[in-house]
Amino acid sequence: MILLISDLHLQEERPDITRAFLDLIGGRARHAEALYILGDFFEAWIGDDAMTPFQASICQALRALSDSGTRVLLMHGNRDFLLGQAFCKAAGCTLLTDPSVIELGGEPVLLMHGDSLCTRDEAYMKLRRYLRNPLSLWILRHLPLRTRQKLARKLRSESKAQTRMKANDIVDVTPEEVPRIMQQFGVKTLVHGHTHRPAIHKLMIGDTPGRRIVLGDWDRQGWALQVDDQGFQLAAFDFG
Numbered sequence: 001m002i003l004l005i006s007d008l009h010l011q012e013e014r015p016d017i018t019r020a021f022l023d024l025i026g027g028r029a030r031h032a033e034a035l036y037i038l039g040d041f042f043e044a045w046i047g048d049d050a051m052t053p054f055q056a057s058i059c060q061a062l063r064a065l066s067d068s069g070t071r072v073l074l075m076h077g078n079r080d081f082l083l084g085q086a087f088c089k090a091a092g093c094t095l096l097t098d099p100s101v102i103e104l105g106g107e108p109v110l111l112m113h114g115d116s117l118c119t120r121d122e123a124y125m126k127l128r129r130y131l132r133n134p135l136s137l138w139i140l141r142h143l144p145l146r147t148r149q150k151l152a153r154k155l156r157s158e159s160k161a162q163t164r165m166k167a168n169d170i171v172d173v174t175p176e177e178v179p180r181i182m183q184q185f186g187v188k189t190l191v192h193g194h195t196h197r198p199a200i201h202k203l204m205i206g207d208t209p210g211r212r213i214v215l216g217d218w219d220r221q222g223w224a225l226q227v228d229d230q231g232f233q234l235a236a237f238d239f240g
C-alpha cells in the first residue's frame, strides 16, 4: 500500500493539523511501503539552517516513520521549495523532482505539486521561474536569516492579496496544459495537489482516456490517496 498526501501547510498555529499528521504517520502510514508528500508540507520554509523547534519535531517524526521501514519521498511545493538535503537527510526522506514519473498501481504515474500547471497565472509563473532557477536558489539560501524571514513574509502577504483578486480559473490548472504534460511523460494518470480542489477528473489525452487525481489540502479535514490492490482511492478523514 502506498499513501500520497500534499498541502498540509504544517505550522505551529495549527496544532490540530499537526496532530492529525502525527496520527497518520504513527498509524496508517506505518503499514505503507511508501509515503509521498507532494509539496506544501510546511506553510513556510526559509532554509534548513533556520529550522524552528516545531519544524525539528516534524523532522524527527518523519525520521521515526522512515526508520520503521516506510520510505518517505518529499516534493517541493511553492511554499517550501527551500527545503533541502540537510532536512531530508535528518528526516530520512528522499527529495523528489517536480515532475517525477513513478510506478504506481502497475502503471507509470506522473507526480507534480501542481503550481506549474497553473500557466494562466502569468505573474506567478514569472515569479516561479525567477525564484526557482539555480542561481536565485543559491542566493536565497545564502541571504542572512532576517532578510529571508522578511522576504518570506512579503511573498506570503502578496500571494494572499493577489489570490483574492485573481479569477477562480486562473488559480486552477490550465485545462490544455494537463493532457499536454501527460502526453509528454507518457502517462494516463497524473496526481497533484496545490489547487485545494480534491477530485478525480476524467480526461482525454489525444484518443486515450486518462485521469487527473487532485489531492486535497488539510484544513478542516485531512486528505490522502491510498493505492493498493483495490486501486486508487482518494478520501478525506476527520481530524481525531
Ligand code: MN
Binding pocket: 039, 040, 077, 078, 079, 113, 115, 193, 194, 195
Ligand atoms: Mn501549493
